[in-house]
Amino acid sequence: MSRPLGVFDSGVGGLTVLKSLRRKLPRQDFIYFGDTARVPYGRKPPEMVRAFAWEIASFLERQGVAGVVVACNTASAVALPRLGAALSAPVWGVIEPGVEAARRTTRSGRVGVIGTKGTIASGVYQAKLEALGLQVWARACPMFVHLVEEGLAESDEAEVLARHYLGGRPDIDTLILGCTHYPVLEPVLRRVLGEGVALVSSADAVAELVAGALGAEAGGSGSITHYVTGGVHAYQHTAEVIGGVEGRVIPLDVNRLADAAVRVGE
Amino acid sequence: MSRPLGVFDSGVGGLTVLKSLRRKLPRQDFIYFGDTARVPYGRKPPEMVRAFAWEIASFLERQGVAGVVVACNTASAVALPRLGAALSAPVWGVIEPGVEAARRTTRSGRVGVIGTKGTIASGVYQAKLEALGLQVWARACPMFVHLVEEGLAESDEAEVLARHYLGGRPDIDTLILGCTHYPVLEPVLRRVLGEGVALVSSADAVAELVAGALGAEAGGSGSITHYVTGGVHAYQHTAEVIGGVEGRVIPLDVNRLADAAVRVGE
Numbered sequence: 233m234s235r236p237l238g239v240f241d242s243g244v245g246g247l248t249v250l251k252s253l254r255r256k257l258p259r260q261d262f263i264y265f266g267d268t269a270r271v272p273y274g275r276k277p278p279e280m281v282r283a284f285a286w287e288i289a290s291f292l293e294r295q296g297v298a299g300v301v302v303a304c305n306t307a308s309a310v311a312l313p314r315l316g317a318a319l320s321a322p323v324w325g326v327i328e329p330g331v332e333a334a335r336r337t338t339r340s341g342r343v344g345v346i347g348t349k350g351t352i353a354s355g356v357y358q359a360k361l362e363a364l365g366l367q368v369w370a371r372a373c374p375m376f377v378h379l380v381e382e383g384l385a386e387s388d389e390a391e392v393l394a395r396h397y398l399g400g401r402p403d404i405d406t407l408i409l410g411c412t413h414y415p416v417l418e419p420v421l422r423r424v425l426g427e428g429v430a431l432v433s434s435a436d437a438v439a440e441l442v443a444g445a446l447g448a449e450a451g452g453s454g455s456i457t458h459y460v461t462g463g464v465h466a467y468q469h470t471a472e473v474i475g476g477v478e479g480r481v482i483p484l485d486v487n488r489l490a491d492a493a494v495r496v497g498e
Numbered sequence: 499m500s501r502p503l504g505v506f507d508s509g510v511g512g513l514t515v516l517k518s519l520r521r522k523l524p525r526q527d528f529i530y531f532g533d534t535a536r537v538p539y540g541r542k543p544p545e546m547v548r549a550f551a552w553e554i555a556s557f558l559e560r561q562g563v564a565g566v567v568v569a570c571n572t573a574s575a576v577a578l579p580r581l582g583a584a585l586s587a588p589v590w591g592v593i594e595p596g597v598e599a600a601r602r603t604t605r606s607g608r609v610g611v612i613g614t615k616g617t618i619a620s621g622v623y624q625a626k627l628e629a630l631g632l633q634v635w636a637r638a639c640p641m642f643v644h645l646v647e648e649g650l651a652e653s654d655e656a657e658v659l660a661r662h663y664l665g666g667r668p669d670i671d672t673l674i675l676g677c678t679h680y681p682v683l684e685p686v687l688r689r690v691l692g693e694g695v696a697l698v699s700s701a702d703a704v705a706e707l708v709a710g711a712l713g714a715e716a717g718g719s720g721s722i723t724h725y726v727t728g729g730v731h732a733y734q735h736t737a738e739v740i741g742g743v744e745g746r747v748i749p750l751d752v753n754r755l756a757d758a759a760v761r762v763g764e
Contacts, residue, residue: 277735378644382641
């Protein structure tokens with residue numbers, strides 16, 4: 233019997249990654265973990281995000297997952313590779329695949345990356361892109377995730393903020409969307425950036441990587457189980473902005489997450 | 499022995515109201531409830547916010563509070579007066595006192611009110627102000643709460659968004675800050691509005707009302723107990739933008755809040 237694949241994010245943003253994974257692995261079973269009681273991660277201290285990531289990955293491992301996809305860029309930036317070394321199941325982050333996709337996409341060698349404060353301040357994207365000989369422009373866009381969660385991706389506010397954040401960019405030909413929420417902002421970003429800039433999202437890139445690694449193992453019934461630390465109805469309502477929730481939603485007590493007692497069905 | 503006073507909000511915003519209450523009632527004991535696992539309330543459907551408010555107020559009543567202050571404008575707008583009728587303890591919202599303070603403040607009779615989508619869409623402020631013969635301009639500013647919680651109250655983003663939201667206002671002389679987070683934005687709002695517009699916050703107005711009602715009863719040791727539905731450390735971190743948390747913080751499982759079993763110490 234095949235084991236489920238674990239996917240986790242601070243909230244609903246990682247559902248964009250789950251969608252890409254399901255396109256590549258339609259029969260795979262998934263456990264999606266949304267840490268909605270502690271969202272957003274973007275401006276929380278790295279050690280706090282690292283502790284959250286460890287609790288969640290350990291929880292997923294106790295559920296017997298075949299591997300863990302860290303769909304959250306902030307958590308990928310500050311918790312990897314240490315998390316991968318500590319778990320017995322394989323762990324994939326979204327940063328490496330995004331960087332690799334940007335390298336394949338750029339022609340001029342001038343690449344931009346946008347993300348939360350935590351992701352950009354970590355410098356992980358910048359270091360990896362520069363190690364490939366690329367020139368990098370990086371910008372934290374802390375309000376973008378809230379635009380998406382407020383259902384304002386197509387609003388005047390989105391236009392105003394996108395012009396604010398991207399107005400000072402140099403001449404880049406590729407922009408990495410370094411946050412799982414940002415693909416929802418694609419229309420406004422395209423409008424503000426014009427034709428000359430390709431957008432790279434990690435969602436498809438990480439899905440390709442994981443599908444290649446799991447290969448023939450990826451059997452199952454295509455089920456999805458969601459675990460959320462916040463309110464169930466609040467999660468379903470917020471998730472509508474990313475296309476909604478499919479599958480069961482099971483609540484967990486966030487303040488007991490580290491307890492060994494918190495297992496499925498208890 | 500005097501009983502504690504309950505104060506609740508969707509998250510940390512109500513701490514501005516708690517601060518005003520403590521100035522008026524320094525010896526009063528308080529229970530502050532932050533529903534951080536389901537924040538923000540601003541764009542959630544009214545019936546969902548009403549259900550949350552009912553769960554929380556019932557919880558506070560089971561703790562034996564002397565009364566409940568609904569510090570959240572969105573909850574005040576959609577859950578009152580029904581909530582007051584259903585509880586045996588007295589219930590105070592922030593809207594009536596804010597309206598009353600605006601009436602005392604305005605000279606021209608032209609008043610503005612800003613708040614979340616839920617608060618403004620409810621039309622409650624507008625109806626109450628118009629019933630007093632005032633002319634009203636109302637504007638939902640859904641991104642303001644996120645500016646505050648991201649620690650961006652003094653940022654370029656705050657300036658850009660404040661100009662966006664307030665740019666089209668008519669000639670008003672008073673603006674009600676119809677959301678508990680907004681007092682944190684006072685410096686940028688003053689800059690954008692100029693000298694001619696007085697800002698009215700409900701925090702002081704509701705504190706005065708409650709202090710008058712409790713009167714001599716307001717004894718105690720000046721203690722504060724916080725109940726939060728989200729993560730404890732995440733709460734403490736976010737609360738720093740409003741001046742931090744004083745007192746014990748006790749976590750509650752949000753998905754079991756409606757259970758009679760959820761009582762202090764269990």
